Amino acid sequence: MRSTRLLSGLALVLAPAILARPCRAQEKNPFVDSWFWGAKGGVAVLHTSVARTTAPVVGAEWLVTRSKFGLYVSVDQAYFGCLESQDKDCGADSKVLSTVDNAPTNGVQRQVQLRDMRRFTTAMYLFPRVWADAFRPYFGLGYAFNFVVGAEPGQGDAFANSLARDTVLARIQSGKTRSSWVGTLGLQLDIKRFAPFVQATTMPTQGNGKFLINGKGFSYYVEAGLRYNFGSAIEHLK
Numbered sequence: 665m666r667s668t669r670l671l672s673g674l675a676l677v678l679a680p681a682i683l684a685r686p687c688r689a690q691e692k693n694p695f696v697d698s699w700f701w702g703a704k705g706g707v708a709v710l711h712t713s714v715a716r717t718t719a720p721v722v723g724a725e726w727l728v729t730r731s732k733f734g735l736y737v738s739v740d741q742a743y744f745g746c747l748e749s750q751d752k753d754c755g756a757d758s759k760v761l762s763t764v765d766n767a768p769t770n771g772v773q774r775q776v777q778l779r780d781m782r783r784f785t786t787a788m789y790l791f792p793r794v795w796a797d798a799f800r801p802y803f804g805l806g807y808a809f810n811f812v813v814g815a816e817p818g819q820g821d822a823f824a825n826s827l828a829r830d831t832v833l834a835r836i837q838s839g840k841t842r843s844s845w846v847g848t849l850g851l852q853l854d855i856k857r858f859a860p861f862v863q864a865t866t867m868p869t870q871g872n873g874k875f876l877i878n879g880k881g882f883s884y885y886v887e888a889g890l891r892y893n894f895g896s897a898i899e900h901l902k
Contacts, residue, residue, distance in 0.1 A: 693798050693854035694893050695791075700727040700859060704889025708742040710781070711869055711879025712762035713773075719744035719760075719781075721885060727789070734789040736804060736848075740885075741782045747814055761818065762876040764839060767831035768824055776836055778876060779814035785846055785865075798855065804848040808867055812840040812876050835874065842875035844868060852891070859891040 702725045710717045723740025745760030759777050766774035787806020794800050815836050823829040850863030865885045869877055877883060 693856060695729055695794075695800070695854055696731050697896055698729045698893045699895060700729070700891040700893055701725070702727065702859075702861075702889050702891035704738075704740070704861075704887045706885060706887030706889075708744075708781075709884045709886075710742065710744070710877050711881060711883055712760065712778070712876065713878055714761040714763060714775070716879065717744050717760045721887065723783075723887075723889075725889070725891070727891060729791070732791050734791065734802075734804075736785070736787045736789050736806065738785045739782065740785075740887075741780060741813075742885075743780050745777065745779050747777050747779050747816055759818075762815075762839075762878070764832060764835040764874065764876075767828040767835075774832060775818035776815050776839075776876060777818050778812055780812070781877065782811045782813060784809045784811075787846065787848060789848070791852075794854075798853055800852045800854065802848075802850050802852060802863075804850075806846050806848070807843060808846040809843045810841065810875070810877065815840055815876060836876070839874045839876040839878075842877075857893040859893065860889070861891060862886075862888045 704721075704723050704725060706721045708717075708719045708721045710719065719742040721740050721742045723738055725736065725738035727737075728735045760779070762776045762778055763773040764776055766772040785806055785808045787804040789802050789804035791800045791802045817832055817836065823832070844867040846865050846867040848863055848865045850861055852859050852861040863886075865887070866882045868881075869875070869883045870880050
């Protein structure tokens with residue numbers, strides 16, 4: 665009798681959890697405990713010590729969700745500028761310029777030509793609520809690792825000596841990579857397994873060491889894309 669009562673009690677406790685799984689699987693627009701892959705495109709507004717640059721962006725991403733939180737990973741590339749050494753038709757309007765300290769003269773800046781920037785981002789997203797079982801606003805905080813694809817000294821190959829050339833090249837190489845905090849604000853629309861979205865991200869660049877993307881204020885990305893839900897991110901017991 666005692667065993668029967670114990671089993672009955674356990675059944676009452678576990679019943680909601682057991683019954684919740686089929687309901688979750690029958691969601692009109694699946695989201696909870698899901699695994700999304702996506703592609704995106706947009707515009708980046710980047711600031712160097714010389715000027716502001718607007719560049720097209722394309723990328724791919726991965727998102728694993730729970731009920732209100734998600735783990736986000738993405739890689740993207742902003743396409744801007746050209747290098748004279750690689751493109752004979754690279755005119756002044758096609759160049760994106762930054763600066764580094766020249767050598768051996770302290771306090772004198774030397775121009776640097778830039779080509780493209782890759783960004784690898786990891787972040788935690790919060791989806792605080794859902795409207796009409798489909799519209800999900802979200803925001804996130806994460807970390808971005810930025811890599812300038814190509815950079816070379818401007819103003820020709822005129823250097824005071826080989827030591828000055830090596831010093832400038834070392835400074836350029838050091839300034840090609842930097843990491844930074846990144847914040848995100850976005851909106852996702854769940855349509856069965858498809859999820860179009862728009863989002864904006866920002867990261868501080870002012871005072872970010874000797875990074876070549878080191879202008880005033882912040883750099884911004886505005887993106888739109890499509891995510892696809894490939895199914896559950898959790899192995900459920902059968």
